[in-house]
Amino acid sequence: MGLSDHPTVKRYLEQKNSSSKAAVQQILDSDMLKKLAVESGADDAGLVSIDDPSLADQRQDILSTFPKCQSLLSIVCRLNRNNVRCIDRAVSDTEYILTFHRVNEVARRITATLEKDGINALYPASGFPMDMSKWPGKMWFVSHKTVAQAAGLGVMGLNRIVIHPRLGNFIVLGTVLLDRDVSAIDNPLDYNPCIDCKLCATVCPVGAIGTDGYFNFANCMTHNYRDRMGGFQNWVENIVTSNNIKTYRRKVCDKETVSMWQSLSYGMCNKSSYCMAVCPAGDDVIGEFLDDRKKYITEVVKPLQQKEEIIYVVPGTDAETHVVRKFPNKKTQKVSNGLRPDTIKNFLASLPVVFQRGIAKSMDTVYHFRFTGDEECESTITIRDSSLIVQNDLVGDPDILVEADARTWLNFLAREKNLVAALAQRRIKIKGSPRLMQSFAKCFPS
Numbered sequence: 001m002g003l004s005d006h007p008t009v010k011r012y013l014e015q016k017n018s019s020s021k022a023a024v025q026q027i028l029d030s031d032m033l034k035k036l037a038v039e040s041g042a043d044d045a046g047l048v049s050i051d052d053p054s055l056a057d058q059r060q061d062i063l064s065t066f067p068k069c070q071s072l073l074s075i076v077c078r079l080n081r082n083n084v085r086c087i088d089r090a091v092s093d094t095e096y097i098l099t100f101h102r103v104n105e106v107a108r109r110i111t112a113t114l115e116k117d118g119i120n121a122l123y124p125a126s127g128f129p130m131d132m133s134k135w136p137g138k139m140w141f142v143s144h145k146t147v148a149q150a151a152g153l154g155v156m157g158l159n160r161i162v163i164h165p166r167l168g169n170f171i172v173l174g175t176v177l178l179d180r181d182v183s184a185i186d187n188p189l190d191y192n193p194c195i196d197c198k199l200c201a202t203v204c205p206v207g208a209i210g211t212d213g214y215f216n217f218a219n220c221m222t223h224n225y226r227d228r229m230g231g232f233q234n235w236v237e238n239i240v241t242s243n244n245i246k247t248y249r250r251k252v253c254d255k256e257t258v259s260m261w262q263s264l265s266y267g268m269c270n271k272s273s274y275c276m277a278v279c280p281a282g283d284d285v286i287g288e289f290l291d292d293r294k295k296y297i298t299e300v301v302k303p304l305q306q307k308e309e310i311i312y313v314v315p316g317t318d319a320e321t322h323v324v325r326k327f328p329n330k331k332t333q334k335v336s337n338g339l340r341p342d343t344i345k346n347f348l349a350s351l352p353v354v355f356q357r358g359i360a361k362s363m364d365t366v367y368h369f370r371f372t373g374d375e376e377c378e379s380t381i382t383i384r385d386s387s388l389i390v391q392n393d394l395v396g397d398p399d400i401l402v403e404a405d406a407r408t409w410l411n412f413l414a415r416e417k418n419l420v421a422a423l424a425q426r427r428i429k430i431k432g433s434p435r436l437m438q439s440f441a442k443c444f445p446s
């Protein structure tokens with residue numbers, strides 16, 4: 001039997017010639033897509049083109065994963081507020097776990113319906129799984145927040161969470177990538193629903209949210225995601241480096257061991273997410289705050305601030321100082337966040353993520369780095385006025401020049417290679433005061 005006589009091939013050719021297939025739209029009707037999203041369980045939806053300028057920095061990631069992508073359908077699912085705000089984090093975790101699943105289900109339903117109609121679509125997870133082969137770099141190829149903003153579904157507030165004009169920040173986001181253009185795209189909102197009350201900054205136990213809009217990713221992740229990714233890696237290393245049960249128990253208390261079990265078996269749990277819990281923005285949400293602010297603070301904010309709990313911090317971070325200063329009722333536990341670059345490219349990219357601006361307050365130093373061996377590259381790192389600038393190439397006059405064999409440098413960061421030995425072997429060479437190296441290390445603890 002030749003291929004053209006095969007029953008599947010025959011049916012395909014018959015169908016291809018039939019009128020119904022010929023009617024597949026080349027441009028998708030936007031109202032139809034949004035209706036489909038709502039019928040599939042979304043609370044709101046919006047559309048954006050892959051050519052939208054705000055997606056420029058992720059276009060390549062998206063197209064290398066789904067080369068057919070022409071437009072993106074952003075979807076929003078509501079979170080139940082009282083669960084998110086509940087002092088018992090298990091109650092809030094239940095809401096997060098179920099809503100993240102719901103977004104996946106909604107996106108999957110939309111994708112399946114479109115695929116049945118001959119339209120190619122693809123949905124990435126709302127959160128996890130992500131491409132862990134990219135850890136500790138960017139493991140997601142679609143930033144749902146950026147897509148949602150471009151599609152007019154909200155704007156990132158001071159807490160760096162997208163705030164929907166009606167539902168507030170109590171939303172989980174998803175995206176469906178579509179293989180063709182749509183009849184109408186949406187415009188971004190013309191205002192930010194964030195009311196700049198700064199409650200998110202006052203409630204964050206690790207001080208990750210600055211009142212000036214600064215966000216410390218690593219400090220947030222170290223505490224909130226203690227049971228995931230880097231926190232999990234640190235737990236495994238605690239097991240490996242414990243030669244008996246007493247040592248393990250000194251490093252990890254029983255509560256933490258069972259918490260890890262819970263996250264692994266039931267779904268990811270968060271240690272905080274308080275920034276989302278206290279946000280009063282959004283038409284459906286703001287009433288409680290505006291009607292009686294004192295009551296709102298007493299009922300929503302204070303219980304989270306006053307909660308006695310363990311806060312996970314990397315020693316020497318701004319987070320450690322913050323807990324001691326602002327939350328004497330909370331206890332810090334010193335941990336590693338597991339963020340350990342495996343390439344020089346990752347090392348340079350991770351610097352803004354782990355930078356501790358409070359520690360860098362009095363610094364004014366230009367570092368030149370020249371890497372040789374496995375990865376040859378040059379970079380200028382300027383730490384000045386509590387801020388960090390990472391540039392390619394050697395720019396300006398440095399206060400210190402560090403020349404390092406790339407592999408040796410990464411092993412040193414992973415604490416597998418001693419700096420003194422590396423200096424003696426001339427695998428790392430320093431021209432400048434070694435004190436500046438110490439100050440550098442203090443700005444990027446992990």
Ligand code: B12
Pocket residue numbers: 096125126127136137138140141142143144145146159160161162163169170171172173174215217218220221224225270273275276353
């Ligand atoms: C990475 C990530 C995090 C990181 C960084 C958060 C951040 N602000 O970017 C951490 C671990 C800290 C985090 C925490 C939380 N997250 Co989160 N997270 C993501 C993820 C995967 C990508 C975020 C993103 O788009 N960043 C890019 C741009 C838009 O943001 P940015 O602030 O400029 O980006 C910086 C960081 O991403 C950072 N960065 C780069 N590489 C790396 C690598 C690592 C390891 C880290 C930590 C950071 C980092 O550098 C970027 C440039 O400055 C998305 C899911 C997705 N696929 O989109 C969910 C998402 C943003 N998270 C979400 C939520 C709900 C949370 C939490 C409340 C925890 C929870 N309960 O799930 C907290 C809130 C913290 C906060 N105030 O932002 C929701 C937000 C929903 C909304 N309404 O906006 C999303 C959209 C998931 C979803 N499907 O809804 N998250």
